[in-house]
Amino acid sequence: MRFPLALTLKIARHIIAHKLRRTPRFALVLQLEPLHTCNLACTGCGRIREYSTSLRDVMSLADCLAAAADCGAPMVSVCGGEPLIYPQIAELVDGLLQQGRIVYICTNALLMRRKLRDYLAAIYQPASESLLGQLIQESLLTETEAAEVRQGSKNGGPVIRPTPWLYWNVHVDGLERTHDLIVEREGVFRECVAAVTMAKRLGFQVATNTTVYKETDVDEIEQMFEFFSALDVDGHTISPGYDYDAAKVAMIKKGRQRPEDFFLTRAATVEKFSRLEEWGRRFTIFGTVVYQEFLAGKRDLTCTAWAIPTRNIKGWKAPCYLITDGHYASYPEMLDRVNWGQYGVVKGQVRDSRCEHCMVHCGYDPSGALGVDYRPGDTWKNIKYNFGAKPAPSERGKTVKAFNGVSIGRGHDSGAGGSKPVPETCPKDGDTVAEKKTA
Numbered sequence: 001m002r003f004p005l006a007l008t009l010k011i012a013r014h015i016i017a018h019k020l021r022r023t024p025r026f027a028l029v030l031q032l033e034p035l036h037t038c039n040l041a042c043t044g045c046g047r048i049r050e051y052s053t054s055l056r057d058v059m060s061l062a063d064c065l066a067a068a069a070d071c072g073a074p075m076v077s078v079c080g081g082e083p084l085i086y087p088q089i090a091e092l093v094d095g096l097l098q099q100g101r102i103v104y105i106c107t108n109a110l111l112m113r114r115k116l117r118d119y120l121a122a123i124y125q126p127a128s129e130s131l132l133g134q135l136i137q138e139s140l141l142t143e144t145e146a147a148e149v150r151q152g153s154k155n156g157g158p159v160i161r162p163t164p165w166l167y168w169n170v171h172v173d174g175l176e177r178t179h180d181l182i183v184e185r186e187g188v189f190r191e192c193v194a195a196v197t198m199a200k201r202l203g204f205q206v207a208t209n210t211t212v213y214k215e216t217d218v219d220e221i222e223q224m225f226e227f228f229s230a231l232d233v234d235g236h237t238i239s240p241g242y243d244y245d246a247a248k249v250a251m252i253k254k255g256r257q258r259p260e261d262f263f264l265t266r267a268a269t270v271e272k273f274s275r276l277e278e279w280g281r282r283f284t285i286f287g288t289v290v291y292q293e294f295l296a297g298k299r300d301l302t303c304t305a306w307a308i309p310t311r312n313i314k315g316w317k318a319p320c321y322l323i324t325d326g327h328y329a330s331y332p333e334m335l336d337r338v339n340w341g342q343y344g345v346v347k348g349q350v351r352d353s354r355c356e357h358c359m360v361h362c363g364y365d366p367s368g369a370l371g372v373d374y375r376p377g378d379t380w381k382n383i384k385y386n387f388g389a390k391p392a393p394s395e396r397g398k399t400v401k402a403f404n405g406v407s408i409g410r411g412h413d414s415g416a417g418g419s420k421p422v423p424e425t426c427p428k429d430g431d432t433v434a435e436k437k438t439a
């Protein structure tokens with residue numbers, strides 16, 4: 001199966017229960033942003049710009065857990081900012097799992113190996129030595145780090161542990177050179193690969209999370225899928241990059257790129273995603289077949305942004321991850337007060353000019369799962385895709401030259417402020433963009 005049976009059944013039960021109750025709108029995935037601080041400043045990121053005045057604020061653990069209960073979504077994507085900077089990230093993941101949620105930690109991976117070492121320390125016993133030896137041999141762990149692991153957990157607090165209900169969701173937008181350009185720092189891709197490899201060695205489920213931009217080379221994305229498939233990652237999410245207001249304004253201010261050269265129009269999205277269905281057969285692409293058909297230009301869908309709500313330090317962000325027309329105190333209040341009919345593109349009619357070119361997963365992937373714009377055979381197609389055999393790891397991926405940037409001395413100059421190599425040791429927790437700027 002492309003997605004584990006227990007997780008599929010959990011989501012299916014949630015949808016069926018709401019359909020039987022005739023609930024008009026309900027949440028499938030909560031995008032939880034406990035903070036907006038990040039240790040990167042990627043080119044297309046609107047988050048760290050839109051919330052630049054509140055980068056030091058964090059949601060309390062209690063608020064985070066209450067938000068998940070408030071909307072009742074079976075899946076929670078913990079994002080941000082960089083969620084691994086959140087001081088109580090392990091407690092948060094633990095609390096969400098205890099609520100019975102499927103949890104995705106969406107991370108740029110810079111702090112991921114540190115969290116994996118915390119786990120290793122918590123479970124350390126003499127029998128762990130062969131694993132430590134293997135990790136050292138693969139340069140995933142240094143001798144100094146191994147010595148720290150042997151001392152065991154420092155405070156005995158919760159750590160992030162492998163479970164079928166948890167995925168690391170690592171942000172990669174291409175192979176080394178491209179990814180490091182997009183995140184504006186050399187060495188980040190190399191760290192992503194190390195973190196993914198180490199997480200797999202420790203028994204975690206790992207997915208990759210890719211945004212496609214106008215300048216993205218689809219051949220490279222295919223090679224990237226092959227490369228990570230060969231590392232035995234468990235799935236891939238992919239979505240078109242869209243010029244939401246904050247990202248666009250930030251780009252114009254920086255003056256290095258024009259938004260129209262970077263983000264995708266609808267026509268350009270369809271062109272970029274023309275091979276998506278073929279990729280779905282070769283790789284474990286997460287998401288419904290119906291959404292894949294939409295991205296490939298084979299059908300229309302109605303936006304269901306209410307099904308993937310975003311909760312952050314300001315409240316429930318409406319109407320969606322991209323546009324901010326307000327923040328609400330609770331999910332039911334947001335459902336009730338937002339005029340959902342004024343957004344999206346329906347039957348070719350643009351209801352809000354800001355939605356004109358949007359085809360992002362947080363607006364349209366749930367539409368495929370919820371049977372909005374249902375066509376006979378859709379349910380069967382989705383079931384067949386999900387229950388179909390999981391594609392085998394790619395053999396060709398072992399030959400992909402993924403390290404085609406700074407690793408082979410071919411660095412880049414991404415402009416002022418970019419091009420800083422990743423330090424050998426990860427930045428310390430709380431080492432924020434704001435702090436770097438004032439340092």
Ligand code: SF4
Binds near residue numbers: 041046107108
């Ligand atoms: S990793 Fe990049 S895209 Fe993600 S929050 Fe940080 S700056 Fe934004």
Ligand code: SF4
Binds near residue numbers: 344
């Ligand atoms: S189409 Fe939906 S998800 Fe996209 S910008 Fe509009 S409201 Fe947001």
